Amino acid sequence: xxxxxxxxxxxxxxxxxxxxxxxxxxxxxxxxxxxxxxxxxxxxxxxxxxxxxxxxxxxxxxxxxxxxxxxxxxxxxxxxxxxxxxxxxxxxxxxxxxxxxxxxxxxxxxxxxxxxxxxxxxxxxxxxxxxxxxxxxxxxxxxxxxxxx
Amino acid sequence: xxxxxxxxxxxxxxxxxxxxxxxxxxxxxxxxxxxxxxxxxxxxxxxxxxxxxxxxxxxxxxxxxxxxxxxxxxxxxxxxxxx
Numbered sequence: 180x181x182x183x184x185x186x187x188x189x190x191x192x193x194x195x196x197x198x199x200x201x202x203x204x205x206x207x208x209x210x211x212x213x214x215x216x217x218x219x220x221x222x223x224x225x226x227x228x229x230x231x232x233x234x235x236x237x238x239x240x241x242x243x244x245x246x247x248x249x250x251x252x253x254x255x256x257x258x259x260x261x262x263x264x265x266x267x268x269x270x271x272x273x274x275x276x277x278x279x280x281x282x283x284x285x286x287x288x289x290x291x292x293x294x295x296x297x298x299x300x301x302x303x304x305x306x307x308x309x310x311x312x313x314x315x316x317x318x319x320x321x322x323x324x325x326x327x328x
Numbered sequence: 329x330x331x332x333x334x335x336x337x338x339x340x341x342x343x344x345x346x347x348x349x350x351x352x353x354x355x356x357x358x359x360x361x362x363x364x365x366x367x368x369x370x371x372x373x374x375x376x377x378x379x380x381x382x383x384x385x386x387x388x389x390x391x392x393x394x395x396x397x398x399x400x401x402x403x404x405x406x407x408x409x410x411x
Contacts, residue, residue: 300410315407
């Protein structure tokens, strides 16, 4: 299940869906990303999330396929929010279930690392002095590169 | 004709979200399209020469040597910052 949506999501409902899915499941790993305090810059008043409709869903579906080839995971749920967000809002959810924990832990981290470097989302910080597009971080790229070895 | 889409910082810099673009010949490489767009002068030349510029054809990231055909969708965008 992959969703790109403006609305907030319920961690409890997502967890329930991963729990209910199959009798073989022995592990559920979930990650929830929140909007940080905007680099501690008080002039930032909000965040806007843009994406490339169509391509975003394709990229995320491919990442799920890649993860399934690499680890014996059973189901994956990904939600990414778009539009206007405030500090502490939930922004992204990745949930994975599997028979054993190793696969779910690894796949969840793999999916987040590649979501951050491959999925076409862009953040814009809103300030009183005008809006600024957020720069990509080299550390995110390095985290994704680790999986290639 | 191909549809070209511009996203995020690029759309702001170019004041353009989308355009229909006539290929000079039947097919064209991304590099050739970039050269033609850059020939419009600033801000186009600056954007097209950015080393970090990413390009997708039919919603799949490609190298600048990729070939574009009529009816294709080309997307130009900066490095992604989601999550």
